[in-house]
Amino acid sequence: MFVYADNAATTRIDPDVVKAMMPAFDELYGNPSTIYSKGREAREQVELAREKVAKAINCLPREIYFTSCGTESDNWAIRGIAEHYAAKKGKHIISTNIEHHAVLETLKAMEKEGYRVTLLPVNEEGFVTARQVEEAICPDTVLITVMTANNEIGSIQPIREIAAVAKEHNVFFHTDAVQAVGHIPVDVQDLGVDLLSLSGHKFHAPKGIGALYVRRGILPDNLLYGGGQERRKRPGTENIPGILAIGAAIEKATANLERDMAHVSMLRDRLLNGIRQTIPHCKINTPTHDCLPGTVNVSIKYIEGESMLLMLDMNGICATSGSACASGDLDPSHVLLAIGLPHEVAHGSVRFSFCAENTVEEIDYILEVLPKIAARLREMSPLWENVNK
Numbered sequence: 001m002f003v004y005a006d007n008a009a010t011t012r013i014d015p016d017v018v019k020a021m022m023p024a025f026d027e028l029y030g031n032p033s034t035i036y037s038k039g040r041e042a043r044e045q046v047e048l049a050r051e052k053v054a055k056a057i058n059c060l061p062r063e064i065y066f067t068s069c070g071t072e073s074d075n076w077a078i079r080g081i082a083e084h085y086a087a088k089k090g091k092h093i094i095s096t097n098i099e100h101h102a103v104l105e106t107l108k109a110m111e112k113e114g115y116r117v118t119l120l121p122v123n124e125e126g127f128v129t130a131r132q133v134e135e136a137i138c139p140d141t142v143l144i145t146v147m148t149a150n151n152e153i154g155s156i157q158p159i160r161e162i163a164a165v166a167k168e169h170n171v172f173f174h175t176d177a178v179q180a181v182g183h184i185p186v187d188v189q190d191l192g193v194d195l196l197s198l199s200g201h202k203f204h205a206p207k208g209i210g211a212l213y214v215r216r217g218i219l220p221d222n223l224l225y226g227g228g229q230e231r232r233k234r235p236g237t238e239n240i241p242g243i244l245a246i247g248a249a250i251e252k253a254t255a256n257l258e259r260d261m262a263h264v265s266m267l268r269d270r271l272l273n274g275i276r277q278t279i280p281h282c283k284i285n286t287p288t289h290d291c292l293p294g295t296v297n298v299s300i301k302y303i304e305g306e307s308m309l310l311m312l313d314m315n316g317i318c319a320t321s322g323s324a325c326a327s328g329d330l331d332p333s334h335v336l337l338a339i340g341l342p343h344e345v346a347h348g349s350v351r352f353s354f355c356a357e358n359t360v361e362e363i364d365y366i367l368e369v370l371p372k373i374a375a376r377l378r379e380m381s382p383l384w385e386n387v388n389k
């Protein structure tokens with residue numbers, strides 16, 4: 001059996017999304033900036049896709065800017081706001097210690113350029129409070145950036161409350177909603193955020209297309225300079241296949257949201273219950289409330305996450321561990337350390353992340369394989385020997 005359980009890393013492109021992209025590989029090749037009909041056809045499709053993204057998160061089409069990915073959206077939002085408003089408001093930025101690297105590394109680079117950054121600690125379940133944010137606000141705070149949902153453990157932050165605090169103190173508020181859009185309801189009016197990042201490949205569009213919502217009237221500086229695309233704010237000839245895809249994908253994800261959330265959270269609960277019953281000495285890192293429907297993160301004590309992943313892979317199961325990431329380093333995840341796990345426990349953690357395409361049979365297969373792998377690896381662990389004495 002093959003089980004793809006790493007949907008927080010990326011998702012399979014939906015066949016309907018592939019269909020929606022096809023015109024871009026055929027007749028729809030005009031440059032949307034040109035005035036002849038070939039170009040206008042492409043322009044029309046770009047604007048239709050923009051309307052779909054806007055409708056999905058409840059904003060105006062002109063508040064949506066297409067980008068190349070979630071990382072670009074995060075970089076642009078943070079730098080763009082800070083650089084445009086620092087002279088007037090100051091150089092202090094507030095964030096959390098469990099943000100995605102797209103946010104944390106941007107902030108780190110900006111610290112070297114003279115910005116001051118406060119990273120709020122999360123509690124043992126992975127949450128910050130609006131109160132913490134409020135207490136961190138200084139006279140020179142220009143921006144607050146807090147992710148909507150965490151990619152490793154699934155905790156969903158109190159974004160509405162934080163946005164209200166930001167507004168009260170006249171500070172801009174950006175949220176990285178890359179894990180949230182397409183998975184839980186995201187309504188920018190209801191949340192009250194000023195800027196919001198999203199990325200197509202996390203909800204069944206291909207890699208290489210993202211978007212940034214910027215509330216009208218707010219003017220982040222450009223990240224890129226060039227032509228007049230995206231109302232001069234994000235130059236570069238439009239990625240027409242990607243734009244068609246993200247429009248189709250977000251439309252489909254929002255249309256089926258409630259049904260999919262119910263299915264996916266049923267899978268998550270089945271897996272969590274099964275793990276609790278079959279594997280002793282586990283720590284569930286996924287919070288029990290305010291959590292993404294499809295995320296399961298668990299530390300299996302006394303074993304190495306990397307070995308576990310290899311053995312899962314040999315059994316046809318794709319998952320992610322709490323250490324090595326894209327960089328290939330073996331430092332334990334900053335998120336797991338932030339919720340208070342000791343290094344050795346963080347190292348033994350594994351994340352499964354599901355989507356609507358996953359099935360009960362797949363969960364039961366994981367539950368058949370995982371306890372055997374855990375037992376096998378523990379047999380080889382000197383630490384486990386001591387536990388059982």
Ligand SMILES: *Cc1c(COP(=O)(O)O)cnc(C)c1O
Pocket residue numbers: 008009068069070071072074100102147149150151176177178179199200201202208210
């Ligand atoms: C995947 C992810 C990103 C980066 O998005 P890309 O489109 O891969 O650049 C940023 N933030 C979070 C929370 C993510 O999960």
